Amino acid sequence: MSETTSLLASGHRACAGCGAAIAVRQVLEAAGPNTICVNATGCLEVTTTPYPQTAWRVPWIHVAFENAAAVASGIEAAYKALRAKGAIPKDKKPNVIAFAGDGGTFDIGLQALSGMLERGHNVLYVCYDNEAYMNTGIQRSSSTPFGAATTTSPAGKVIPGEMRKKKPIALIAAAHDIPYVATASIAFPADLKRKVKKALEVEGPSFLHILAPCPTGWRFGTEKTVEIARLAVETGVFVLYEITNENPLRPIVTKKIKDRKPVEEYLKLQGRFRHLFKPVKRQDIIDKIQEEVDRKCKLFGVDED
């Protein structure tokens, strides 16, 4: 995958070390050029299309923040109609992929997503999750994990950061009983690409939740983006799984973890969790996070025996 073939061209204005950019490059490499992209408002959209330049080498449309799934539904239906009336060849079936951040998916975009999934449109919805409204300056979203500091869930004297749990978006998507749901991490590109290909193969809606760490918002050195995406999986904070028609509504872990690392190793590398270590170590919160991760790993069956 060189510069000239990358479907996301160089020159885009994403931050150095942007996890979302890595995620998109990996998705597009698996999807190929026969792809139409819909993009919700957010970091990805803004940094890749400053008029009159675009980093996209595939057809791409941005409409608004909360409706990527609805726009994708319209495009998918349009192609069905145009094929049916013979305006385009019957075998012209580009992939339709909707890209949205956690903002445009978990929160403001949830309704449109639910509608698209329920109606069964043949669209792959990819959520690149950087766990806050990053483009507008790092405000919390329902994806922001317990204990993380954002500008609207700051670590204050009384409340130490976000005290709510992360919304289980992939499970919500799966509850719509769609053919394919998966979680992926940019640190495991082969796994991610395999999942993209599988999602695009199924007829009907598919959902891919990708953890895309953000050096700017999570506050770590730009070189650590992939490392942190790996640690998230190795500590059990982010579970890699699939939910498919073979096992409806049951997550099957795609990467079991041997000797799962303690969450502290993941937390201590990120400035958004700094308040858990300085000025005084909040072992109580770290323990709570560990407890929750342990509970989740047991539930999903993450640990390799």
Added chain:
Amino acid sequence: MKIEPGGAIKEPGSSVAYKTGGWRTFKPVIDAEKCISCWICVGFCPDAAIKKTEKGKPPIIDYDYCKGCGICANECPKNAIEMIFEEK
């Protein structure tokens, strides 16, 4: 330049006109001796600023676009990439 209706951009990948290489403070330098042509760095670059070459050769970094994030250096299994402070 004429503005298309709705601001449609008809030239794909035209962002290459903007050289993000000017952003960096540190620049990656590959030690060809250590490189094993695994291309892991090529896959992880957010900016497609490393190009795959051929087996036995190291990848080529496009310094016009490299933002100096250091992911390539951090991920290289052979520590073949070093981030050097760049004098302007």
Added chain:
Amino acid sequence: MMRIVKGNEAAAIAAKLAKPDVVAAYPITPSTDFPEKIAEYVANGELPHTQFIPVESEHSAMSACIGASAAGARACTATSSQGLELMHEMLFIASGMRLPIVLYNANRALSAPINIWCDHQDSISARDTGWIQFYGENNQEALDLMLMSFRIAEDPRVLLPAMTCIDAFICTHTFEPVDIPSQEEVDAFLPPYKPTHVKLDPDEPMTLGPFGVPEYYQEMRYAQHLAMKNAEKVIDEVFEDFERRFGRKYSKVSPYMVEDAEIVLITLGSVSGTTKEFIDKMRKEGKKIGMVKLTVLRPFPFRELIPLIKNARVVATLERNISLGYGGAIYADLAGTLINEEKRPLLIDFILGLGGRDITFNDLEEIVKVCEKLIRGERMERPVWIGVKKELVT
């Protein structure tokens, strides 16, 4: 072929004749018949290629239409009142992205308080969105204007979305005889949609909806302004072509008895029919009253309207809407034009018929009385509310 249909069905029939590729719609009283009819046509195989998307909200309805239109499909939808408001941000976007989407709006009052009956507040509050706006008087106009909307919107000189507004219940649910053209006639009038300016096609990758930085935003808006100006000409052309083919004449403005009129009433929608009969009555009584019905509100027909009204003593706008703190919308649109005319009538707005309140001859007589007072030199506060049971409030 003559059929007795309600307004909603007339609009749905027009959409059917236009052979849309995608109809994404959410039901809302009183426009629900439109998506129901489309669903029926599709289920019965009468629209074999059309994709009907039963979206989960009006916001998604316009979003899906935008996606479909951008992909090269002919897309349309229908809504009313709260639904039009919910898709408000998307209306601007559809226009800004230059997508010729057609919308059928049943003019219904806005909450709060919630009310399902006729007034114009919904589409009036959307007149800044960059959409072409048509207002129909009756069910025939509902069908005809819907058909023409497609042709005008898709014209390469225009490429702006268009809405046809029809009065809730008064037209949407009233059965009237409507002359329905044949599919062949419509096919000759309205060719298939073949966009050249936008497409989402891997063979020709384009980026649509980019980040419009300050250096270029103003120019993009200006391009829309030029398109809206072109629409003025294209609308006339299409009206003319329509008359030639279907025998029914449409104009941006339709005057009645204005030549010697001292008082001219400006109307929008179904009240035009009532007003016309009222003027006949007034004329029998020797009063010099006339009217102008507006069929097009955007682009505002300044040029056509001024010569018709400038010689009157008083021009009264009948407003089924109000911008609280200012007054009526037609008044506002008109006042801005008349102010620069050397010879200009007095202008006054009347608020009436809100929330489905019927407009009767009594109301119109009251309007005439007020206008006569103005002619006699009396001045009064505007806007003037007609038919309000003030004793319930004050």
